[in-house]
Amino acid sequence: xxxxxxxxxxxxxxxxxxxxxxxxxxxxxxxxxxxxxxxxxxxxxxxxxxxxxxxxxxxxxxxxxxxxxxxxxxxxxxxxxxxxxxx
Amino acid sequence: xxxxxxxxxxxxxxxxxxxxxxxxxxxxxxxxxxxxxxxxxxxxxxxxxxxxxxxxxxxxxxxxxxxxxxxxxxxxxxxxxxxxxxxxxxxxxxxxxxxxxxxxxxxxxxxxxxxxxxxxxxxxxxxxxxxxxxxxxxxxxxxxxxxxxxxxxxxxxxxxxxxxxxxxxxxxxxxxxxxxxxxxxxxxxxxxxxxxxxxxxxxxxxxxxxxxxxxxxxxxxxxxxxxxxxxxxxxxxxxxxxxxxxxxxxxxxxxxxxxxxxxxxxxxxx
Ligand SMILES: Nc1ncnc2c1ncn2[C@@H]1O[C@H](COP(=O)(O)OP(=O)(O)O)[C@@H](O)[C@H]1O
Ligand SMILES: [Mg+2]
Numbered sequence: 001x002x003x004x005x006x007x008x009x010x011x012x013x014x015x016x017x018x019x020x021x022x023x024x025x026x027x028x029x030x031x032x033x034x035x036x037x038x039x040x041x042x043x044x045x046x047x048x049x050x051x052x053x054x055x056x057x058x059x060x061x062x063x064x065x066x067x068x069x070x071x072x073x074x075x076x077x078x079x080x081x082x083x084x085x086x087x
Numbered sequence: 088x089x090x091x092x093x094x095x096x097x098x099x100x101x102x103x104x105x106x107x108x109x110x111x112x113x114x115x116x117x118x119x120x121x122x123x124x125x126x127x128x129x130x131x132x133x134x135x136x137x138x139x140x141x142x143x144x145x146x147x148x149x150x151x152x153x154x155x156x157x158x159x160x161x162x163x164x165x166x167x168x169x170x171x172x173x174x175x176x177x178x179x180x181x182x183x184x185x186x187x188x189x190x191x192x193x194x195x196x197x198x199x200x201x202x203x204x205x206x207x208x209x210x211x212x213x214x215x216x217x218x219x220x221x222x223x224x225x226x227x228x229x230x231x232x233x234x235x236x237x238x239x240x241x242x243x244x245x246x247x248x249x250x251x252x253x254x255x256x257x258x259x260x261x262x263x264x265x266x267x268x269x270x271x272x273x274x275x276x277x278x279x280x281x282x283x284x285x286x287x288x289x290x291x292x293x294x295x296x297x298x299x300x301x302x303x304x305x306x307x308x309x310x311x312x313x314x315x316x317x318x319x320x321x322x323x324x325x326x327x328x329x330x331x332x333x334x335x336x337x338x339x340x341x342x343x344x345x346x347x348x349x350x351x352x353x354x355x356x357x
Binding site: 015067 | 237244245248270272281283
């Protein structure tokens with residue numbers, strides 16, 4: 001169902017915008033040699049390391065690659081659980 | 088004279104490198120610069136036909152490198168344009184017949200006698216491309232407004248940077264303003280944003296390019312065509328002049344986009 005809607009909305013989107021969005025992702029992968037699979041694995045490993053030391057909210061962790069000119073930055077957003085909410 | 092080496096390259100083939108090399112040669116020479124164009128596409132030579140000089144080849148760059156002739160003997164003088172020369176590629180050899188250090192040596196020998204040495208690179212990231220960028224002082228990367236060409240351009244820009252030949256500057260060739268306005272062609276603004284390098288030229292899709300290539304008369308000789316004007320403007324920017332980008336459409340949509348490129352700093356030094 002959702003893929004049907006996706007297809008509909010995709011067909012209505014301008015092809016130039018699709019080209020730009022697709023290029024954005026491809027270029028990040030080409031420049032960093034990081035696939036989304038590797039990125040997911042890294043995320044799990046980072047969560048494992050950090051939870052050994054502090055309490056975090058694993059579901060809220062965001063790992064993404066940001067562009068800064070021709071440089072790529074790995075950005076990790078890891079919400080730390082407050083003292084009151086600790087187990 | 089301390090000639091500068093200007094290398095025209097791309098990742099993907101067929102995006103317009105040879106056309107641009109020939110026309111920058113013509114345009115720079117018509118501005119009283121002394122120019123030699125080197126065909127770096129050994130085995131698939133084409134710069135000779137685009138320039139209309141194919142009937143005058145005796146020696147080529149491989150003959151020079153292998154010592155069968157003097158550099159002077161391999162240089163073909165264009166009789167139509169004062170100060171323009173071609174050093175053709177060999178047609179029956181492959182890229183390994185020339186090395187990056189050969190190219191550096193040949194260009195160093197040419198520098199005292201020329202203002203510009205323009206090297207037409209083959210596509211790809213192999214030996215021919217390495218040969219073409221080895222002697223470069225400036226690198227211009229050519230792309231078309233298509234996903235695959237932009238992606239390959241990004242690879243090339245990265246390699247040029249890693250080889251410390253950068254920053255490369257970008258030429259977007261074969262843009263169709265009507266398609267851009269319709270949202271069916273990626274815009275120059277978006278390409279500049281994706282590749283994050285300085286833009287030095289935008290050349291429209293223009294059937295005059297094919298006609299002039301049929302005749303062996305580079306389009307920059309024809310001041311009336313849009314593509315010819317765009318190429319003339321790139322030549323002036325190469326020499327350091329500030330030249331505004333051409334108006335490519337009457338509707339104004341394209342111009343607004345160009346305005347945005349200016350204000351976003353995507354075309355600094357323009
Ligand atoms: N701006 C343009 N408008 C129309 N045709 C073009 C334009 N630029 C290049 N071409 C055509 O595209 C083809 C490939 O160009 P070429 O310069 O040989 O590319 P490359 O050297 O990168 O392989 C040629 O047929 C050429 O005439
Ligand atoms: Mg070519």
